Amino acid sequence: DTEVTQTPKHLVMGMTNKKSLKCEQHMGHRAMYWYKQKAKKPPELMFVYSYEKLSINESVPSRFSPECPNSSLLNLHLHALQPEDSALYLCASSQGPRSRGPYEQYFGPGTRLTVT
């Protein structure tokens, strides 16, 4: 099973709201990722968790707050977002960097976020 699930599929929120995106995988992967994707553009890496610890933060504004409660779950907490944050948010997972592979990332279907 190579499935990564994400909830919700769609989210509309105001600039003063607090919401969370959720991601889950049961492939035993120890690296999990959040990406932001604008229409017809490649995914932009936001955060990487490796063995449940935040290992990469690509200078993402503090209104995005990631959390990795355990090796299967990844959350992205949203607060005081701006309209330009509207995008498709993708979660992905892969084997951790200490593994011998395989090395591909598996992506979830994404959450379509609209900030009004």
Add this chain to the structure above:
Amino acid sequence: AQSVAQPEDQVNVAEGNPLTVKCTYSVSGNPYLFWYVQYPNRGLQFLLKYITGDNLVKGSYGFEAEFNKSQTSFHLKKPSALVSDSALYFCAVRDWGYSGAGSYQLTFGKGTKLSVIP
């Protein structure tokens, strides 16, 4: 620093004809190369990868890719295109060497939109 170039924003091909989507890369060490496909309003689906070994890699849905080290290319191919292959295709690269937290970070090309015409 690693980089990926997909020189074509769009590729149009007639159904039943062979298709090629081009990708060239630049890494400091040995490359790990990947192709992903994205259908509208969906996540990225893994198609195939090159790690080592045979230069011709076979993947999902009848796709294959040819690794060419001298030309630093990894072109995606399919012998006979289907209308259902119409989608956005991304090439990605990861440097082979382990250098800490960033070693498994993928660098994506800008994407190529493939349109298969009935």
